[in-house]
Amino acid sequence: MEGIRYYNRYTGREEREQVLGEKYLQWIYGTSTGRAALHALIKRGVFSALMGWWKNRPSSAKGIPAFVEEYGINMEESLKGLGEFKHFNDFFYRRLKPGARPLSGGEETAVFPADARHMGWERADRISGVFVKGQRFDLPALLGDASLAERYAEGAVVLSRLCPTDYHRFHFPVSGIPGRWRRMGGPLASVSPYCLSRSLSWLWTNKRNLTLVQSESWGQVAMLEVGATGVGLIEETYVPEEFAARGAEKGYFAFGGSTVMCFFEPGRIRLASDLLEKTGEGMEMFARQGDMMGKSV
Structure with a gap:
């Protein structure tokens, strides 16, 4: 794969992603010795446990300034200053200042989490050719429930892939009452296109959390957070069974790349035209949390 390219909604241009550990990912998923290491250490969680331990040590904070400079992190948005973080993970799942991610539209607009x-796809049961031709989603395995898979099969789904350089808190796309999350076990492989182009099955075998949100306007919306290499923790910060406003914080990922997926019942949402267009071209689209994902039908 010649780098990871995506469409930037704000610049209107195709851009190349700055991939943290790109050579490592190419080795792990593109060579026989790398795949052996994947099975021995990474899938079993050893690598992620060690990475989490290191990123929580006070000494890891020394690497924050270099990371910020190399990847162009906008610290003007951060609630904490550069010298205020206890360790690297404290920086990684930093909160942003109020207003840093304004919400698009009103309650009729679902926003990116x-x-x-x-x-984004208009029907979950018709997803194919993601990152490489011929790959299909296994919806029952992904959601861990055949009846839920049937419920969302003909509805829209949005896959949001966070890379390690992104803001790593995730939020509710619509207002509603979320139930308690359900944890599903599994290994911790990468969710980078380097990995997913070889096997989409990492999405439904990785560790993940599933939450059902009951919304007066949107029906039942399912949110799925998927962990990845280096992500030993998916932390939920919301209160189950209490109303959560659109855009409210739901939780955060510790160090690593990760994914959030949003599932809608049939006939509930009309996804943004640029999202559908770029997905149809086989390309991801970058947009920030709070920006428009789609409109209610």
Whole structure:
């Protein structure tokens, strides 16, 4: 794969992603020795556990300034200053200042749950050719429930892939009452296109959390957070069974790349035209949390 390219909604241009550990990912998923290491350490969680331990040590904070400079992180948005973080993970899942991510439209607008590269489909049961031709979603395995898979099969779905350089808190796309999340076990492989182009199955075998949101305007919306290599923690910060406003914080990922998926019942949402257009071209679209994902039908 010649780098990871995506469409930037704000510049209107195709851009190349700055991939953290790009050579490592190419080795892990593109060579036989790399795949052996994947099975021995990474899938079993050893690598992610060690990475989490290191990123929580006070000494890891020394690497924050270099990371900010290399990847052009906008610290003007951060609630904490550069020298205020306890460790690297404290920086990684930093909160932003109020107003840093204004919400698009009103309650008739569903917003992206995270700063990410997004893809969207009008029907979950017709997703194919994601990152590489011939790959299809296994919806029952992904949701861990055949009846839920049937409920969302003909509805829209949006996949939001966060890379390690992104803001790593995720938010509710619509207003509603979220139930308690359900954890599903699994390994921790990468969710980078380097990995997914070889096997989409990482999405439904990785560790993940599923939450059902009951919304007066949107029906039942399912949110799925998927962990990845280096992400030993998916932390939910919302209160189950209490009303959550559109754009309210739902939780955060610790260090690593990760993915959020939003599932809608049939006939509930009309996805943004640029999102559908770029997905149809096989390309992800970058947009920030709070920007328009789609409109209610």
